[in-house]
Amino acid sequence: MSERKLIISQNINDSLLSKIKEIIPDWTIIVGSAPSIWESHVADAEIIAGWKKEMNEIINAKQANLKWLQTWSAGVNSLPLKRLQSNNVQITSANGVHAYPISETIFALMLGLTRKIHTYVRQQLNQTWHHASMNQEIHEKTVGIIGVGNIGLETAKIAKAFGMTVLGLRNSGQAEEYVDEMYTPADLHTILPKCDYVIVTLPLTPKTKGLFGKKEFQSMKSSAFFINIGRGAIVEENELIEALEEKQIAGAGLDVFEIEPLPQKSPLWEMENVIITPHTSGSTEYYNKRVIEDIFVPNLNSYLNGKVPSINLLDFEKGY
Template identity: 45%
Template sequence: MTKSIVCLQPLTSQQQERIKAAAPGYTFTQGDAKNPDLQLLAEAEIVIGWAKGISDTLLRPESSLRWVQSWSAGIEKLPLDRLKQQGILLTSGSGVHAEPISAVIFGFILLFTRNLHTAVRNQQNRIWKSDGSESELFGKTAVIAGTGAIGSETARIAKAFRMKTIGVSRSGKPVADFDQIYTTDRLSEAVSQGDFIINTLPITDETKHLFNATSFSAFKEGSYYINIGRGATTDTEALIDALNRGQLRGAGLDVFETEPLPQDHPLWSMEQVIITPHSAGITDQYADRIVNIFTENVKSYLSSGTPSLNLVDYDRQY
């Protein structure tokens, strides 16, 4: 049987050639996630990306599939139980988003710190006004939930602003550019110190509604909450209550429990909230970075049978 790689996301000819060069002996086919060729996928050993309606073809008992390279960092929409049962290797796109998402995080932070969000609204109404509450980042504390690629890049940038950095992670292990790291069970203790609390977490059974009424009540009064991880990690009603009570001075939100955010949702009308449409990770360099991950993984897959980067632990769900 021919060794086959099928990519379901669009790649340039140059990106395709890079994959072919990294995987000698394999055929490479550019597929289409919107109109997947099931006959082609039925013979694939490696698939890049995923699509609706392909699970039964790829995960049948006699399937040739051995490895899936996710197109995204988040893998919660994939049939994880079936992939695990079939013994399929799964690698994520973790690390692809570090640069664009950290830029959005600091976009939110700087808008709030310098009141630029209200300045834009005032400009639309030709109002010359400042309430004098502008501040700066020097000496402020950023608490970053999630110390992976995005959290680490955010901490590195925070240090350039001479901020204190506190991380929250499952393991609590030290990571560069963090002054201190707490384990997740000490989340309330960590967030109580933050001027900006930044959520970069994936959605797992453990992180669902991790930010809830209890954790928001531990926030420093007048702090800001930023969520660019996954919407379901946050109890939206508890967030709105914390904003209305003034526990939070503002929130920068790129992800939501329901997407698109309904037009009648109360978050839209809250002037202390900045909303982006789950676009923080979008970048014109996205495909190049996925190809970088994939070609590096192909080397180790061909030599040892296992990809070396971003291998998903099905039990941890990331």
Template identity: 35%
Template sequence: MIINCMPRSVLSQEEADLLRELSSEEIVDLEKMSDAESFYEKVEAVIPPFRYKAEDLMPMKNLKWVQSFSAGVNTHPLSYLKENEIVLTNTRGVHAPQMTDHIMGMILAFSRDFLPAIRHQKERRWSHEYRLTELRGKELLIVGAGSIGQLLAKKAKAFDMTVVGLKRTPEELQDFDQVLPLEHMLSAMETADYIVILAPLTKDTRGMVGEEAFQRMKKEAVLINLGRGPLVEEEALIRALAEGRIRGAGLDVFHKEPLPEESPLWDLENVLLTPHLGGFSDGTNRRAVELMAENIKRFRQGEKLQNVVDLHLGY
């Protein structure tokens, strides 16, 4: 038996029905995992909510597979899954089109100085006091050159940007001028005009962009984070922005979400904020449903699943 515990606000009834249709599987929709109490022993696979605990899985003695609805898996009980040899898969790849659109939108907003332009429009102020730049020849550093980073590189190349990628295991990649090991991050930041954070959140990457990183960045550099909030030391970022040590930041993820009302980020004029919506679009759920349906078919046929997470690495 497969149970689906994604909230209806994310995966609609129509989409859940489509998953059943495409997978030819009788999936049981539940509001929470504890609603499966009367048939725990029958549960073989779970599509869990975004946040849950190992205790939610413990009664399911025959559980073999967890299918995450998101690409990031830092909210999953990885240690429990590893200890009990439960396979975890994610939806890596389905978020790439909209996330890369979102990132390019932020890059263009800084390149053409849309933030002050929007403020001046509200003030009915006609001004030519803008820092207007071109993307042609500008250097884009992608920290985390996975599937999203690779599509971003393709889009950046359409603007004639120079693209440098950072990857745990560097390799030659299409649309990248250079791919470096992740440990070269600080030196790579010294020449970048736009720095995009797309790395997974693990114990090794938490706080990877801190005070030293901001000291190394160019004064005209823009930091964009669509990975996870804790990848960046928020207090160090706020200081760098407030002191004008970098040009600005585009942020879709934060240490605490929703972003607290008292956060200085709300009031900084060189910050573009979006409320963790970079991964959503009118096409996201369809791609996710199709991927999960394919995995369900593979699960039933005993074939290798797509997007298996390395539980030792955490992504």
């Protein structure tokens, strides 16, 4: 029988690795983030957990043995999806591991903007004691969650602790607990004028690229805050900058950008009504544990039993 091989292109601890070895004791398992560790094994790996851009050049239709790819991120837009689909590679994402840390970041941004924490931090650096026209609060306001998945649901749950009205948007329009009103993408411009906070938690797909631009920002309240932790390309960044400069919206909390790292010349850096985080909203001490224990191990058991890994299985047509 030919050697069966798994690549985990991440640095994981021995405890997590042991859980995997117990399931596939006869497999060769390659572990480590450095390309020098796994690059000579990519072409004949049956399973890869954690995609790296360097793998693009190694895997092709003629030589790849890859049957299943488990990504280490929720987003799949950076993958060579057409090639992987043509090779009949099953893809599962890390969607779901981010619900706690990203919902925490969302509320950190919402509260920071509302209570002007970012303004006070700047004043602290200059030893300035000034009220800065503090007058807003988050309680009993309306929040619109554009993309109600795991992150959106956890965000809605937290919003209820603040007595907020929660409006949600998802493709199916299916109702969810903690969401007062659910809409479909066709209703985007119905939601926006109602919201004090607009939170984007969408994946990047051909349908969501450039979804937020001048028209959408003009539809929002001038007192509303815009939060994006989805993907930068969902927003027309120049049009967001224009909306902020012209006070069409009150401010923005941004974790993702069209170009990352955000170029130093971007006006966003200097805007007093913007909080920037460097695409870290999903970072957490429990990340690897959740990917392996909650997603990869159950999917691995299914795969070994001849079943399709079902947790977070990518729909190539939808792009998520």
